[in-house]
Amino acid sequence: MASDDDRPFSPAESVCPFCGVGCGLQYDPASGAARGWNGPVNTRGELCPKGVAAFDVVDHPDRVTTPLVREDGRLVEASWEAALDRIDAEFAEVVDAHGPEALAFFASSNCTNEENYVLQKLARLLGTNTVDNCARLCHSSTVAAMADRFGAGAMTNSLEDLTEADVFLVVGANPAVNHPIIFRSYLLPAIKAGTTLIHVDPRRTDTTQVATHHLAVRPGYDIPLLNALAAVVVKEGLVDEAFCADRVSGLEAFREFAAGVDIDANAAQAGVDAETLREVARAYGEAERAAIFTGMGLSQHHCGTANVHALLNLALLTGNVGRRGTGVNPLRGQNNVQGAGDVGALPDLLPGGRRVTDADARADLAAAWGVDSDVLPAVPGLTEVEATHAFGDEIHAAFVLGENPVVTEPNANRVADRFDELGFLVVQDLFLTETAEYADVVLPGSAWAERGGTVTNTDRQMIRMRPNAEPPGDARPDLDILCAVARRLTGRPDQFDYDGPEAVFTELTTVTPPYAGMTYEGIGTGSQRWPFPEGAETETAVLHESTFASGDRRASLRVVDHVDPVDPVGDDDLVLTTGRVLAHFNSGALTTRSDRLVRIGGERTLQIHPDDAAARDIDSGDTVHIINDRGEASLTAEVTPAVRHGTVFATFHGAEPSINALVGDTLDPIAKIPEYKHSAVRVTVTSTE
Secondary structure, rough: OOOOOOOOOOOOOEEEEOOOOOOOEEEEOOOOOOEEEEEEOOOOOOHHHOHHHHHOOOOOOOOOOOOEEOOOOOEEOOOOHHHHHHHHHHHHHHHHOOOOEEEEEEEEOOOOHHHHHHHHHHHHHOOOOOOEOHHHHHHHHHHHHHHHHHHHOOOOOOOHHHHHOOOOEEEEOOOHHHHHHHHHHHHHHHHHOOOOOEEOOOOOOOOOOOOOEEEEOOOHHHHHHHHHHHHHHHOOOOHHHHHHHHHHHHHHHHHHHHHHHHHHHHHHHHHHHHHHHHOOOOOOOOHEEEEEEEEEHHHHOOOOOHHHHHHHHHHHOOOOOOOOOOOOOEHHHOOHHHHHOOOOOOOOEHHHHHHHHHHHHHHHHHHHHOOOHEEEEEEEEOHHHHHHOOOOOEEEEEEEOOOOOHHHHOOOHHHHHHHOOOEEEEEEEEEOOHHHHHHOEEEEEOOHOOOOOEOOOOOOOOEEOOOOOOOOOOOOOOHHHHHHHHHHHHHOOHOOOOOHHHHHHHHHHOOOHHHOOOHHHHHHHOOOOOOOOOOOOOOOOOOOOOOOOOOOEEEEOOOOOOOOOOOOOOOEEEEEEOOOOOOOOOOOHHHOHHHHHHHHHOHHHHHEEEHHHHOOOOOOOOOEEEEEEOEEEEEEEEEOOOOOEEEEEEEOOOOOOOHHHHHOEEOOOOOOOOOOOOOOEEEEEEEEO
16 A cells, blocks of 8 residues: 655645644755744744654555455555445445435544535535534534624634734643644734733643643633623722723623623532632733633534633623733644634534525625536535434434544443444545444545645635645645546536646635635735735734624624533533544544654553652552443543543554543534543552563
């Protein structure tokens, strides 16, 4: 499947394939690793360790370089023609027997805007809206709440203007580790110059080290904490009355709600000190400019949308929206999480965020594609987790682009069982991942350094990628593969006859209004930030300055009631919460193939508080067994007060079995995001070697 890789690499300017920061990098012939170029975000060429190691995966000997098809239970090498024939025949059979709604398409936040656009176009021309991407698993609740209240589910501000804040309120995020260039090049200099950092997180992390205040919230109890912060703002006269009179609705009803909040009781419920909570509320409420950063610690709950609604109340009450150095700013996990959603790789939204149920939106899109509007389905499709749960029942064939849901989805043992039930699976990827092991056809795609196109980073900047090499062996660029598949499956070859990614980009800007004024030439080696409407001379750095993106001048305050976590926590249980560390990323399919990142990451551990460890006779270095009704795993204990009492922490990457085997799959009713951050587990020592 793979051969020795002696391809020449060019130092073309591209974009890091990992987190949503969007650092510019290129090949360094002297070191054989990546080096930074002065991109639009890493303006001094800074890179984190993952960025430096980005080329390690490109020429890895495990690469799949030839199409594979399953014969007699085994994946064997095949020609491209044979692989595409197999996909064509099997998908046609499913559509004939069950209709196009029996197909599911998994897009990828690690692929370009152009690739995701083509995949969602393929799905919709076939007649299904069941196309989704892994943003469903990280920030879909953030997007849902912000789109509902503000009209746009994205960072409200630019990284540059956020350095002007007097206070940073970081909730459920660890940017020092997960977004190192944002932290070191933007946040830390501001903190050293006097900006106050408030950190809300169950763990004391590298981010906490430079915080003035730390609220070690009990996992699953963000709403009581956020409601208490809002109540202090109201009760102590910190409401921005002028802003609220002009831009906010529902203030009096919220005042009445806040008057009834018992701040001490809420603090106790959230597991934090009440006086520290009051100090935090005052610091945020008294600041001239206060900016919120939010991460998956807030969003990955079955009440994640409600969590974010409670957070938005703070920004609105204090007038911290629509100005430089303010706002609500989700830190996105992968390099094109924002873009994949922008271009329509979602089951309920078309490119540009218009709803699939909107007849005018479908008619406009159909006209741009040169088809009748009744070709495009009007019913929202299934989300990623819903689709997986329906494998073998409503869903009979699936196409997975560059993702590894067998590892990344919650309740992983159930997910594996559903993949066993699926009639036909196509996986387009670089390696034989855990998901590819279930595939009937594996298509060898392109690594980040082998593709051109664009990605949209966490603060809405679209940046161009440029190939540093051709794909190895018989592998092909992802865009070429998707177009070849689409030409066969849709019977509309003219719809997918693109002369490279720029041609796709030109089309997607015509159907994605926030991108309408962008061009490849205009982006160049810099960026263009949306909204960039047609005819615009400059980008918009700060959203919602005079009106919200919804078109309304006012946004509403919302009364948000606490929702209990799904897992009951027994007397002997601890609460497992998950995340990533510096050298780890997503399912681990990429980072575990880098020797330098493996060395940095070390062995995978379970962080446990000293009191919880003592009660279970656990010492650092012990092998511990964690188990619940969904699954089990063994890790090395790290006894540390950095994690709060009653809570344990593990990374969700690369475990065998996956840590996500222990995570529940109850979904948020609005965003359909699972509850990754609160799972009741039992922890026992299994070895003291």
